[in-house]
Amino acid sequence: MSQVPASKLVTLQKLTSAIFGNVYNPTNARTGNKILRARLVGPTINSYYPNVRPIKMREITRMAPEMNLIDQAEKVRLEDLAERKKRGKGPPKKGQGRRSTLKKK
Amino acid sequence: MPRARVIRDIKARATVASAEVVRQAFRYLTHNTELPAKVRAQAQLQLNAFPRAARPTAIHNRCLETGRGRGVLRAFRLCRFQFRIKALEGELPGVKKSTW
Numbered sequence: 001m002s003q004v005p006a007s008k009l010v011t012l013q014k015l016t017s018a019i020f021g022n023v024y025n026p027t028n029a030r031t032g033n034k035i036l037r038a039r040l041v042g043p044t045i046n047s048y049y050p051n052v053r054p055i056k057m058r059e060i061t062r063m064a065p066e067m068n069l070i071d072q073a074e075k076v077r078l079e080d081l082a083e084r085k086k087r088g089k090g091p092p093k094k095g096q097g098r099r100s101t102l103k104k105k
Numbered sequence: 106m107p108r109a110r111v112i113r114d115i116k117a118r119a120t121v122a123s124a125e126v127v128r129q130a131f132r133y134l135t136h137n138t139e140l141p142a143k144v145r146a147q148a149q150l151q152l153n154a155f156p157r158a159a160r161p162t163a164i165h166n167r168c169l170e171t172g173r174g175r176g177v178l179r180a181f182r183l184c185r186f187q188f189r190i191k192a193l194e195g196e197l198p199g200v201k202k203s204t205w
Contacts, residue, residue, distance in 0.1 A: 032136030035129055042122030045164055048182065049107075049115055 108172035114165055117158035124159040128152065 017024040134148035168184035176185040192200040
């Protein structure tokens with residue numbers, strides 16, 4: 001057995017790493033490469049809950065205004081509001097509300 | 106409409122997904138011992154500046170049916186009660202009640 005100098009062993013190590021695609025890191029210093037290697041988990045995490053948000057009538061009418069669809073609930077609401085206003089139950093004008101009349105007294 | 110905790114979890118998941126790439130970059134800087142200490146400390150401060158919801162640990166699997174946060178079977182995404190109900194109804198393919 002012939003003695004191999006340490007410097008030659010080091011160059012051998014470097015060459016082996018280069019050939020086999022490894023990183024030459026003799027002191028085992030932490031380089032954080034495992035973080036760069038890690039798979040991104042965001043898409044998996046984000047797809048846990050199925051997207052079950054109900055579609056609003058308003059979105060449909062906005063997407064297809066040429067179809068002239070009528071939102072029945074909205075129509076009823078507006079009719080009710082008009083009815084209330086006729087009976088004098090509508091919102092008071094600015095400066096006519098309870099708070100401002102209290103202040104005036 | 107899902108429960109408030111479920112909504113919070115959905116939001117947290119979206120935050121994690123959107124902030125993940127930048128967070129991983131800062132995490133790489135902090136974990137790399139070959140970088141100067143100042144850079145690593147600054148990266149740590151940047152990591153702390155992210156909202157709590159940006160951390161993957163802020164995510165908690167919840168039951169899809171009831172929003173329950175405990176006793177959720179990961180494979181079915183259901184809590185144990187809902188799992189039992191659905192399994193007995195036969196809604197979960199391949200799940201069978203056994204006795205021995």
